[in-house]
């Protein structure tokens with residue numbers, strides 16, 4: 001029988017992350033007592049969503065399938081409003097629930113729909129992308145994009161449980177799988193170097209969605225995220241370390257008009273953060289070089305157009321993670337040892353960028 005790994009996430013509203021193959025039958029058990037369940041998914045995940053809806057229907061739960069636009073196009077207040085209209089028409093009450101099936105965009109939206117309906121009903125993300133499994137679905141952050149920007153509107157609303165269905169990865173486009181691995185590598189550098197040893201030993205195995213290495217990597221990365229968010233649901237402290245590589249990474253995403261995959265952008269961002277660590281005398285050369293080697297072995301980008309620096313710097317200064325115009329970076333003092341570099345000089349910022357520029 002297929003084994004299921006359960007990883008607990010603590011805090012005020014604890015829940016488990018379930019990792020395994022073909023887990024549709026396990027979703028209803030996370031939402032006992034619901035008389036109605038809305039299953040939200042975009043067209044590419046319709047088959048998975050139908051399978052999950054079927055398990056509820058067979059248990060006598062009224063199931064409402066809501067199709068949403070794919071990817072970021074679905075992560076909008078308009079899509080959420082349309083879903084709330086359906087919940088209203090179907091008479092959803094406080095004991096009813098929402099299930100979001102898909103990548104991070106679909107689960108962020110579904111969580112937000114659940115967070116605001118009747119001021120919060122139960123929900124379960126069924127994560128089908130690697131990035132969703134190791135990052136978006138774990139931690140209770142939900143939200144939508146608005147004209148003001150990406151992810152500025154949302155709520156902390158922990159789920160009743162998280163499903164990481166490894167069988168879904170069989171159909172995930174390879175470039176999306178690789179981009180998701182960037183967040184796994186991040187977990188390796190900030191907290192669990194065994195992740196890096198596994199990848200370095202066999203990068204091809206790390207990219208094989210059906211193999212045992214991917215499963216181990218997902219489990220280890222989820223444990224890292226679960227441990228961090230258990231101690232800091234609302235991003236008041238330790239959760240900041242999850243932003244390793246994200247300050248420059250977010251700027252790249254913005255400058256590229258969100259045409260780059262998130263994981264690709266933070267891959268470059270991590271190499272940059274490593275250079276900041278090395279040049280400020282905190283991080284040894286070997287560990288900084290390992291960033292490039294490990295990420296490149298997976299096929300992730302490690303350099304960026306040198307002429308973009310003025311744009312990137314200006315964009316970083318308005319990033320929501322900066323305090324005023326002072327930039328703040330998560331850096332490493334060593335493998336698994338994070339610290340904060342607060343207000344680095346312009347010279348240091350530029351010198352580190354020169355090391356990633358092409």
Ligand SMILES: NC(=O)c1ccc[n+]([C@@H]2O[C@H](COP(=O)([O-])OP(=O)(O)OC[C@H]3O[C@@H](n4cnc5c(N)ncnc54)[C@H](O)[C@@H]3O)[C@@H](O)[C@H]2O)c1
Pocket residue numbers: 042044045070071072075102103104105106108128129130131132135136137138139140141142151168169170171172173176262
């Ligand atoms: N809430 C959080 O803490 C958090 C953390 C990180 C990222 N996010 C959010 O996650 C989103 C990115 O997530 P993503 O990378 O999963 O992108 P995504 O959700 O846009 O999915 C990417 C594409 O892959 C498709 N897809 C997903 N799973 C598939 C599968 N198994 N088979 C075939 N196609 C599949 C989707 O339909 C989509 O077209 C962003 O909106 C980001 O803001 C949220």
